[in-house]
Amino acid sequence: MPIFWLVTLILVIAALGYVLARSRALASAGGNRSALHSLPSYYGMNSGLKIIVPGFGLMILWLLAQPLYVDSVVSGMIPDAEIKEGSSRGLLLAELRRTAEGIDLAISKNIMDEEFARNESTEFADMTARLKDAGAVVTSSITQPIMRGAQELRVLSSTGRWLMTMAVILVSLAGLFWSLRETNAEFRARNVVEQGVLALLIGAASIAILTTIGIILSLIFNTVEFFKLYPAMDFFFGVEWAPSFSGRGGASELGVLPLLWGTLYISIVALAVAVPIGLFAAIYLSEYASNRVRSIAKPLLEILAGIPTIVYGLFALLTVGPMLVSVFGDGGALGLNWQGGGRAVMTAGLVMGIMLIPFVSSLSDDIINAVPQAMRDGSYGLGATQSETIKQVVLPAALPGIVGAVLLAASRAIGETMIVVLGAGAAARLSLNPFEAMTTVTAKIVSQLTGDSDFASPEALVAFALGMTLFVLTLSLNVFALYIVRKYQEQYD
């Protein structure tokens, strides 16, 4: 039974439970609502909760656990001798799963029947031939253990699915009977329901923790896997980035330094654009601008922050890049021949800077506004002009906050993906020329995970190590920036 129908069925049972429990409660009080402990609908809700929560809970747990169990059983069926040089258990398992999908396809096309698909004595050559007929993706590496594994996988999954359906329905029905049995006029339905709802609310709030745990676990597991295949020292201190293209074996140089340098360089260019413009815009808006100008200019600047990054990426690739080449490139307006192609550190940095302007300006605006008016008045009273007041009183007072804002902007710049994927180029380089193409950590995460390389190879797994680096980098920047901003805010509260 497809999941969709199972979900519908649980919902139907829950609706039934609601109606039954409600009328049962009313009946137990002889139709007199005021004789009940709670409002009649609470008895219904009690029943509904007791059906839906265990039903869906069991279903989700089962769906999570079943693949784990099936994988471990099937993986045990592949003898170690089967794992050849340059291959891995993960690769064979993927092969096995593909074979299982191929069998499903073949059955749906009537090329083999269920009995043939389950027959343990089937020859793998025969199976391969039939799979080919069905148009499934078959490689030459199907062997007898893999075919047996694929057959077992199908059997286990379908029995698992069947068992799950039965178990979920049983649990829901049990919930229905339990809730009906306890329903009577004295039952404190509202208190029970409110306890349940509170538990659900806590559960929802914990999703944030679960997400963080999920991120950390998925990064750590794969990073550890990567460091088993590739020495950590070479990764952290390697100055060359040259993944082999085959994706299987071959000597890959996976040093993170050129990527970090590219990331840093592009971020510096971006901040060099965003910080002066953003800061001066914030000063003008908060200290000089009339209300009219402020009410027009501020939202207009903030539009820049609401534009999706893919738009900036395209802007970098198709507008800014060619424009920069026409100025700094060969035969350009300045006759300099500095820039070879549109994709360069400068292109990505400039566009990223534009994106960060409103980020810097609105954060600094808040911080400048938080400086107490008394400090300004004191300065004016001593005869300072407005700009002297800003330069010598307001900015020094706001400095920690502004540094925090710049750090937050830097963490944005480091984590930005689309602009660098489209605007910065693909070659990893340790160079000082900002008109050269360089690449960043984020761009390489994308290219290593969207390529053809196998998931268990170091060339793909390195993306997780890169992700880990990125995560740690941005997280520490953020925590540090927030710490500074908070500390500063407390000063004037």
Place this chain on the structure above:
Amino acid sequence: MTDANLDKPAAAVPASRSLLNGDERTKKREAAEKRFQYYGMAAICTGLFFLVVLTVSIVRSGLPAFTNAVVAVDFSLSQEEFDAAEGQLFKTKAYQGLFNTALQNKLTEAGIDVAFDDKAIERILGKTGGTIREYFRENTDDIGSPVMFELAASSRVDGYFKGRVTRDTLVDSRFLELNDLDIVDAMAEAGVLKTAFNWNFITGADSGVDNPGGAGIGASVVGSFFMMLVVLFLSLPIGVAASIYLEEFAPQNRFTDLIEVNISNLAAVPSIVFGILGLAVFIQFMHLPQSAPLVGGLVLALMTLPTIIISTRASLQAVPPSIRDAALGVGASKMQAVFHHVLPLAMPGILTGTIIGLAQALGETAPLLLIGMVGFVARGYPDGLIAGFTDPNSAMPAQIYTWASRADVGFYEKAWGGIIVLLIFLLTMNTIAIILRRRFERRW
């Protein structure tokens, strides 16, 4: 202070100094003041200038995607011709021949005489026979009466028409030869070739790598729509529930602090890291289908959650405590006070925050790259509701990225056009959010 001190002012200050005549130093200070103000104005103007450049380049490069060059010809097919063409071995070729004759006649009628062969027409218009045959087989009643056909010209002719391709830049290839442009000019002069609104761009699906003309964004709009459904149905209830707990029920303890820290950190995690999470957990671990809007929606829902929680908490905080007190005073339980009174009052603010969160999620691209939405060419609409969630599809930003990374320059125009469509959606959502806020949000 005594009078004696005021008798002789300090020698440093000139005796004749008036506040109306500034001295050198004052002038310098005032100039510095002016300069400082100009810096500020210059910064604002630079920011706005970038905004204008961005808008202009989007509009100028994107609008051509909404029009295309079409050849409009009255074409009538007699019953005998229909039968004869259906009797042949290469049926579409027969139709193409008939159509080319009609086109030739039309041009001669207009007083223009250019030599062309069937190959040249095929380069300009693509294979027309199939379309025509399809039409007459479905509408057999139209046989014998003239029918207006609007056939899209090939993407290079389209480019020539829009100025993207010129006679100087064109290199003879199997797609278009220089001599074909004479025919194109002649057809344009005769009024046969003209620009029309490109409905296919709005409603169509993605085409292959070498056919920029036929590419449309429709299928990926549908993909985005299903993704947004998942985001809405997950992140709204979870976000609201989490905010209610944190704002109304959570005790001051370690666990609450932990949740708060996590939420503020998740808001700052780079989006690509969420993509890694989606890849590792939903695809690698749970074996959900790749490129499916369901997976995209799950990842984006996790990303949107902090945004929704932050705005929901703000609007819950804005409801004055007297509402809660009044509800509790007439005997409501805490849960009833929150769900019956506080939540409905906070709803406009929550919805505004949700729409803004959804708009953010709609434009997010990086996580979609990792869960395989980019490699997939969305050639058609999903069939059915469940297939809409689980079948591989593209999404608007992913589609734009795919077009931008293709080799054929014709796709760039489509990418810009896609951006216009995406921005129209974002603009609409944000406008709705602003209207909601203006109309329903209560100030206490």
